[in-house]
Amino acid sequence: MNRCVTAACFVLLCGIGMAPAQEAAPKSSSAGVFTEEQAKRGGLADNANCAGCHGDKLLSIAPQFPSLAGRAFRTAWIGKTIGEKFDFVRNSMPPKAERSLGDQVYLNIVIYILRFNKIPAGDRPLTPDLELLKQIQIATPPR
Template identity: 40%
Template sequence: MQTLFTHPHIQVLGCALAMAAFTGLPAIAQDHALEGGSIGVEQVERGQEEYMANCSSCHGEDLHSVLSTAPDLTGSVFKYGWVGQTVGAKYNVISTTMPAGMGGSLSDQTYVDIVAYILSANGVSATQDGELPADPEALQAITITAP
């Protein structure tokens, strides 16, 4: 008689679960969306380059903070700090305070591209023809929503 743990299907399932844990695959995808706007593939690519150059030294290359004074930009911090807010509200905070001690030092387009990258990294889908405008007033009409 075969026990449950020696059954071939259970062993395969166990190996698959172990591989997922070790490779860092998420258990459940958590996508977010924008109501009233969209981000573009090219904008996200520009934003990633600018994020790596201007933000990653504090907020981490994977959006998980490397400094105790810099918040994560993903996970529960995103869920509770970004979802339900307008893109304009988040853009205003970032553009007036970042990089630390040098708020306003980047162009409006660079700031909005970085916001697009952060949104994309948190599950907002980018489209071929979408793009957030580099207009703070227009960004107030776009809301970050939960799945």
């Protein structure tokens, strides 16, 4: 094989090897897919828009409202994708005022719920890109 071909192959292989590494979304919520700061902001937005029914500590204030922590979280959130939960919340919460908040605000609230339930934070902020969010599965948090 002559040098040029070898070099071309090398570049090609590197290209193939690197492209997915740059583009790939983390596939599990264990990888630290949002920041602590986002969770904090989400906490404030939750207090203002959700806590009236879902409770201060994400424990529902009345039987008709589901809790969003503890066992309820494990049943309704683990194994789903962040995208599914984000999309549901954005399209149906608060009842009769769905889509009343910005996408990033809804996402921050979802992040707050994840963080509250011990899903680890990381260094990179998460953006409300539904396709990307649908690729991130919510995994059982580390103990």
